[in-house]
Amino acid sequence: MCDSCGCGDPHKVSLDVQERILSVNDRAARHNREHFAAAGVLAVNLMGSPGAGKTAVLEATARQLAGRRRLGAIAGDLETDRDAQRLRAAGVPAAAITTGSACHLDAEMVHAALDRVAWRELDYLFVENVGNLVCPAVYDLGQAVNVVALSLTEGEDKPLKYPVMFRKADLVLLTKLDLLPHLDVQVEAVRDALARVMPDLALTPVSARSGAGVAEWIAWLEARRAGVVRGVAAHGHVHAHPHA
Amino acid sequence: MHEYSLVAALTRKAEEEARAHHATAVTCLRVKLGALAGVEPELLASAFTLCREGLLAGAALEIRNVAAAWACPRCEAAFPTGAVLRCAACGLPARLVSGDELLLEQIEMEVP
Numbered sequence: 001m002c003d004s005c006g007c008g009d010p011h012k013v014s015l016d017v018q019e020r021i022l023s024v025n026d027r028a029a030r031h032n033r034e035h036f037a038a039a040g041v042l043a044v045n046l047m048g049s050p051g052a053g054k055t056a057v058l059e060a061t062a063r064q065l066a067g068r069r070r071l072g073a074i075a076g077d078l079e080t081d082r083d084a085q086r087l088r089a090a091g092v093p094a095a096a097i098t099t100g101s102a103c104h105l106d107a108e109m110v111h112a113a114l115d116r117v118a119w120r121e122l123d124y125l126f127v128e129n130v131g132n133l134v135c136p137a138v139y140d141l142g143q144a145v146n147v148v149a150l151s152l153t154e155g156e157d158k159p160l161k162y163p164v165m166f167r168k169a170d171l172v173l174l175t176k177l178d179l180l181p182h183l184d185v186q187v188e189a190v191r192d193a194l195a196r197v198m199p200d201l202a203l204t205p206v207s208a209r210s211g212a213g214v215a216e217w218i219a220w221l222e223a224r225r226a227g228v229v230r231g232v233a234a235h236g237h238v239h240a241h242p243h244a
Numbered sequence: 245m246h247e248y249s250l251v252a253a254l255t256r257k258a259e260e261e262a263r264a265h266h267a268t269a270v271t272c273l274r275v276k277l278g279a280l281a282g283v284e285p286e287l288l289a290s291a292f293t294l295c296r297e298g299l300l301a302g303a304a305l306e307i308r309n310v311a312a313a314w315a316c317p318r319c320e321a322a323f324p325t326g327a328v329l330r331c332a333a334c335g336l337p338a339r340l341v342s343g344d345e346l347l348l349e350q351i352e353m354e355v356p
Contacts, residue, residue, distance in 0.1 A: 010268050010354035015261060017348045021254050021275070104246055135246040138282040164282035199329040199337035
């Protein structure tokens with residue numbers, strides 16, 4: 001270090017920041033959340049492994065709620081818009097987000113996709129996240145609730161192996177329940193594993209194929225939606241924002 | 245592998261601060277990382293090494309790991325690792341006391 005010639009040798013300073021690394025995403029998520037709350041839309045972030053049955057759950061949900069509630073969806077995948085196509089075929093207006101290589105959706109991707117779904121007209125907006133038990137849990141999208149689809153075939157120890165995602169879940173749907181007689185998996189073992197990572201344990205076994213448990217899932221959704229609708233009524237007005 | 249997108253957010257933030265303080269170089273970023281933040285420290289470190297550039301080209305990344313800690317919101321009893329996360333005495337779901345941190349704590353920089 002120079003301490004003699006007065007050349008202005010730089011000196012080191014430490015700046016205290018103490019800020020969330022994802023603060024930009026958090027801000028975008030807050031923005032989305034305000035939109036959904038003001039419009040009385042229940043936004044559901046549906047996460048789970050590839051092949052856990054997320055799209056099948058949404059198809060079963062659409063069948064149950066047809067003619068009663070307005071559903072819409074945003075579906076994220078690395079490639080193809082197959083999930084969005086399946087959802088549209090089930091009567092759910094759906095926009096696809098093709099992430100290329102990104103392993104998760106973030107709040108800005110969801111915000112950009114809102115222009116392609118008439119979300120203000122909806123009762124429910126389902127965001128079907130990229131199939132992945134790790135990364136999606138890290139990014140707030142502005143959802144009201146997190147739901148994780150865990151299929152019976154994945155085995156009972158998945159909650160213990162992927163605690164980050166299950167900790168963030170408001171509800172876990174144990175899917176493919178119709179396969180139970182063919183597997184060595186016990187529902188109670190899944191429940192026990194979940195209780196060790198998810199403090200306010202909520203587990204609903206469902207089968208999109210047989211329809212078992214779907215009524216309980218819908219009842220859970222409707223109770224959450226009632227809270228959102230009460231919030232809008234209490235708030236008294238809806239903010240105007242320049243979105244579709 | 246979301247560590248690259250985290251590094252992008254991290255370096256953008258550090259660069260903004262460095263510019264605002266007329267820094268000539270950033271020498272170190274100090275990050276606090278909870279065990280339940282969903283981030284692998286090694287992956288974050290290697291992504292940082294690959295992606296640092298400009299003012300951050302010579303910056304080090306110091307990661308302070310924080311273990312997960314759960315407690316009862318009423319009696320404040322702590323939960324051992326792997327325990328059922330509901331207080332046997334109070335019946336209440338446990339509250340995460342620490343372990344979900346994903347923070348940029350400090351930026352060390354050279355200023356003229």
